[in-house]
Amino acid sequence: MALGAAACSSASSTGAAAPPAPAAAPAPSGPVANATPAPAPAPAPRVRNIDPTGMYDVNITAQGNPMAINAVIEKKADGTWGGTVTGDAIPPLPIRSVTVTGNSVKLVVTAPDGGDAFITMVVDGTDISGDWSMAGDGSKITGKKRAK
Numbered sequence: 001m002a003l004g005a006a007a008c009s010s011a012s013s014t015g016a017a018a019p020p021a022p023a024a025a026p027a028p029s030g031p032v033a034n035a036t037p038a039p040a041p042a043p044a045p046r047v048r049n050i051d052p053t054g055m056y057d058v059n060i061t062a063q064g065n066p067m068a069i070n071a072v073i074e075k076k077a078d079g080t081w082g083g084t085v086t087g088d089a090i091p092p093l094p095i096r097s098v099t100v101t102g103n104s105v106k107l108v109v110t111a112p113d114g115g116d117a118f119i120t121m122v123v124d125g126t127d128i129s130g131d132w133s134m135a136g137d138g139s140k141i142t143g144k145k146r147a148k
Helices: 002-014
Strands: 054-064 065-075 081-087 092-101 104-110 116-124 127-134 138-146
Touching: 054 116, 054 127, 065 092, 065 104, 116 138
Parallel strands: none
Antiparallel strands: 054 065, 054 138, 065 081, 081 092, 092 104, 104 116, 116 127, 127 138
């Protein structure tokens, strides 16, 4: 308490008040002179979808065993794609849908058990890589797209 009283008494004995704090400059209200607007961002490059029609020789692993399958994708009259997947150990399986994004071709196939099997192929020229899956199974895939 003595310190507080001494501080108060010394300020009042000199009679000088502390100088006022400088005022802040007001912020500019309009556009800054000579400002250059930022350039518009460049549009993303457009990815061109490949034509998925053709024959594919694909190597998969099913239930732990290597297997060669063939997928045939055809363009239907309505403009969509369909086809069939065949192999030595499986009956012909219908391709129910084909989705193409750039060089990626995604197939939904009716599996032998009636469920869905999914095949994703990344096509680079004639080389294929990707994966396949269905309930309880799946693997990486490799293969080739046959020349038309």
